[in-house]
Amino acid sequence: MAQLISRSLLTVCLSLSLLFTALSSHASEQSARWLSNTFRIDPSISSLTLLIEREPNSAPVVLIRPDGSKYYQHSHPNHISWVSTHDRDVITLWQPEPGPWQATGKVTPKRGITLVSEFELALSPLAERLYQQEILKLDAELRHGATRLDANFYLQDLALQAQLINLRIDPDAQFAPAPVVVGEFKDDGVGLDAIPNDGKLTAQVILDILPGEYLFQSEISNQVLARTKEQQVMIYPMPLKLSFAKPDEQGQWHITVTADHELIASSLIITGELVTPSQQRIPISGTGTRISLPDALEPGNYYWQGRAFATNQEDREIQLELVEQVIRVSPAVTASEELSPVKDSNTLTYSIAGVILLLVLALIGWILRKRAAKKRLNRDKTLS
Structure with a gap:
């Protein structure tokens, strides 16, 4: 061919x-x-x-x-x-x-x-409504007419770069914000790319950027075939939030997922990894708005990072990157530790009383010395 x-x-x-x-x-x-x-x-x-x-x-x-x-x-x-x-x-x-x-x-x-x-750069179109931290899988290929140009056409190492350009620039700003690179297209058979050198480039794009209006631009980067594809997009705020419950006396706790009305709550799937203070890595997965966690049996910092899968009201499947969170779990309070504040309070009271006593004794000593000095002065005047 x-x-x-x-x-x-x-x-x-x-x-x-x-x-x-x-x-x-x-x-x-x-x-x-x-x-x-x-x-x-x-x-x-x-x-x-x-x-x-x-x-x-x-x-x-x-x-x-x-x-x-x-x-x-x-x-x-x-x-x-x-x-x-x-x-x-x-x-x-x-x-x-x-x-x-x-x-x-x-x-x-x-x-x-x-x-x-x-040459023409063919790129899979983006949805009209995108979300902050959304993960996108995009396919791109360089075409001549109806033919995809692959490695047989000397296009080895072909790569494209995806970037976002802010369209709402502050007119008072001294410099325009630089484009934000959000992903790269590679034809190397690594990651999401299925077949190397077949002319079809695949990229995983994470919209790790503030909400707003942007120009999504895909640009070829081998400095020979200069081709770009552009699409104006609107990125909306992250449509869900995660909160971690405080472990109870047995160490049981969970994640509460709060989803915006744009997402169908029953479609939520959460996957991720919890790293314990002893660096044990525990895979986590669950459905719905309440995700159970393994018991927090040791105090310290727990690290969480994962992804959320959901369907929005337009029946579009969405994948979201959940940013890393650090959760501090305090050690359990024992009965002896509960009494320690009282002991500390008594110690403070005794210390204050001791200081006051020393001040009183010093004042009495000063008064007595003044009186003795006055008597010596009067005696010296009488003798003279």
Whole structure:
């Protein structure tokens, strides 16, 4: 299939046509031009990407313009993007000069040169109503017409980046807020991506951002095929809250889930992990608005993190990331500890009484010394 598309795309440029159909009457001429790595660019083409396969570890090709001047991988104008690997060149030309072009180098005769003039980024659309901390699975692919472009079209390491741009900018702010990157699309077969290098990129996006109006933008990032897809979205506040009950005397406690009216309470499923003060990791799962927890048998800090699954009133399945919480469980109070405040109170009373007694004794001593000094003074006056 890939070879058939390549030959069809080459026929476009050789026949000065925008239709991707084979011209059997010119088969011999096409073969000759294929072997000489010569192709013609129609005046109507505003941009063109050359996908060139070379012999392994060979040097990048040299691109010869219709006027005889040359472009090199290390020396070319800024309006040309050129990426080379050990056996491939991917060259994008903007507003290319019409006429015959040629690529010289160790181009493989089997594949040769593929020319593609129009790429489109296809992205699964987002729901109109999104939520803070919502987890989204998005699929994206680069297409030419009805064909998905995969690794056979030299698109290895293709990656796209998803970001949110705040549309409600404070006019008094000195600087506009920078876009917030919320996920990356990879075609590597890792995580949510099912098959590597199949041209279909999958990303898990977490809307960890303040509620508001945003521009959701997906942008290709290999610096060759510049394509973006944009959609204006509204992100609403987190539609549920979690609260942890205080453990009773036996250490029993639970999570209470409070859901907004937008969610169907009976559809709630909570999963997560509870980490005890002794670093024991306990998986937690439950349904509804009350989730039982294992008994809190030891005091200290408990760490919780999980996800919530629910259905909203529009019958859309929603997945939410629950931020990490730290819950402090105090040790149980014993009978002896209950008496300790009384002991502390008595000790404080005795201390205050002792201080007052010392002050009184000091005052009496000072008065007696003053009287003795006065008597000595009067006696000295009488003798004189």
